[in-house]
Amino acid sequence: MSLVLVVDDEQSIRQVLTDILHDEGYEVMSAEDGLEAMALLKTHPVDLVLLDVWLPNKGGIDVLREIKAEYVSVQVVIISGHGNIDLAVKAVKLGAYDFIEKPLSLDRVLTVVKNALEVEQLKRENRALKDTVLKNDEMIGQSEPMLRVLELINQSAVGDARILILGENGTGKELVAREIHRRSARSGRPFVEVNCAAIPDTLIESELFGHEKGAFTSAVSRRTGKFEAADGGTLFLDEVADMTLSAQAKVLRVVQEMTFERVGGEKSLHVDVRIISATNKDIQAEIRAGRFREDLFFRLNVVPIQVPPLRERREDIPVLAEHFLRSLARPGATVAKGFTPEAMDELVKYRWPGNVRELKNFVERITIMSDEDAIGTESVRRFLGEIHSVEAEDTVLSEFEDMGLSEARESFERRYIEGKLAEHGNNISRTAEALGVYPSNLHGKIRKYGIKVEK
Numbered sequence: 001m002s003l004v005l006v007v008d009d010e011q012s013i014r015q016v017l018t019d020i021l022h023d024e025g026y027e028v029m030s031a032e033d034g035l036e037a038m039a040l041l042k043t044h045p046v047d048l049v050l051l052d053v054w055l056p057n058k059g060g061i062d063v064l065r066e067i068k069a070e071y072v073s074v075q076v077v078i079i080s081g082h083g084n085i086d087l088a089v090k091a092v093k094l095g096a097y098d099f100i101e102k103p104l105s106l107d108r109v110l111t112v113v114k115n116a117l118e119v120e121q122l123k124r125e126n127r128a129l130k131d132t133v134l135k136n137d138e139m140i141g142q143s144e145p146m147l148r149v150l151e152l153i154n155q156s157a158v159g160d161a162r163i164l165i166l167g168e169n170g171t172g173k174e175l176v177a178r179e180i181h182r183r184s185a186r187s188g189r190p191f192v193e194v195n196c197a198a199i200p201d202t203l204i205e206s207e208l209f210g211h212e213k214g215a216f217t218s219a220v221s222r223r224t225g226k227f228e229a230a231d232g233g234t235l236f237l238d239e240v241a242d243m244t245l246s247a248q249a250k251v252l253r254v255v256q257e258m259t260f261e262r263v264g265g266e267k268s269l270h271v272d273v274r275i276i277s278a279t280n281k282d283i284q285a286e287i288r289a290g291r292f293r294e295d296l297f298f299r300l301n302v303v304p305i306q307v308p309p310l311r312e313r314r315e316d317i318p319v320l321a322e323h324f325l326r327s328l329a330r331p332g333a334t335v336a337k338g339f340t341p342e343a344m345d346e347l348v349k350y351r352w353p354g355n356v357r358e359l360k361n362f363v364e365r366i367t368i369m370s371d372e373d374a375i376g377t378e379s380v381r382r383f384l385g386e387i388h389s390v391e392a393e394d395t396v397l398s399e400f401e402d403m404g405l406s407e408a409r410e411s412f413e414r415r416y417i418e419g420k421l422a423e424h425g426n427n428i429s430r431t432a433e434a435l436g437v438y439p440s441n442l443h444g445k446i447r448k449y450g451i452k453v454e455k
């Protein structure tokens, strides 16, 4: 609902305007002079000001200048008396949307107010659209797991269901969130991102809900929070599992009621926001450890979307690599670079612990550093270089990937003992000594794992 502020020194005009605007469904406030108007603007989210150009104390033109300087998105419509059309024209030059002459035609008042608000709305949508277009990276991927993710995006985008996106670092969680917004009915409205891990606990409330001027020492002016900024659109709570418990409690309340107060403010604000959250943590483990509220989890996790790590969809690696090659190509470059088939094989085999982000960075680096048109295995190995040695360790661990801890521990223990026995010619006491355990203990393990000890 839009909030209109009527500024006129004549009580009867304030009354009439307030009544008709109110009947049309606007929220209305009124002020009798410029000072009162500026005070109200400071404390209320006004969308449009109906401003009498002829005011006591501070003239209408000065008030207009101040409004335009401080509140860019507040529309101003001038009310002018018969004798001061010149002033009205000047006002329009200074940024007023339009003017209405006295005696007031109520129809004209309503039309102008409606149009002015629509124009502001369009500007806002335009800004939101530019944001999404500029930030919109195409989502690439044709592997089974990726097609499932795309299908989930398609199914859930239209409604307002809350979505929790899970996945390792760099798998594309943010991209998924933006894609959902882009395909939703809210796409013309803002997509607002909050990185919950980056905000100190003391500031999270003011960041999310905004604050009034003077709410705390450093609050020198009023500030709108992310929830307000996202009104009508989507709020993306990134790294949501990194919020402290006290912040979680506050967010839980808003998520339930969509109502909150600015810090230091009394007025309850209501917003219409779709919430998408994401985390790379094991959120179930966070809940078990008491670090994440289960009730908040249930609220946020209406539709879970799991973005698979790149190593579980290796078919996507060539497609992504080609995509990044094309999109990172320097403008004006004549020959498009590519990878030789063998080099591409190397990329497909690599484990990509940093997932798509690592692949993108890699392609960026190699296109700048290598001067081959068809990038070969040599360069790929060289550029994967230091990461490759990390990968060697990772490969050892990858054998245990799908096991629980006790299964992994036992599997390791069995193979470790088998190896050591072989090393010591299957001599139990020498092997036990080398392992630093009692022979009886080693006998126990050998029985447990059914290891054959041949002499």
Ligand SMILES: Nc1ncnc2c1ncn2[C@@H]1O[C@H](COP(=O)(O)OP(=O)(O)OP(=O)(O)O)[C@@H](O)[C@H]1O
Pocket: 137, 138, 139, 140, 141, 167, 168, 169, 170, 171, 172, 173, 174, 175, 176, 280, 320, 356, 357, 360
């Ligand atoms: N399927 C994809 N197609 C094209 N680009 C992708 C894809 N997935 C990820 N990317 C790119 O990889 C980079 C990392 O993606 P994004 O920031 O969405 O990951 P994330 O899961 O949010 O990572 P983090 O957990 O580190 O925040 C971005 O530059 C993104 O554009």
Ligand SMILES: [Mg+2]
Pocket: 173, 174, 238
């Ligand atoms: Mg992210």
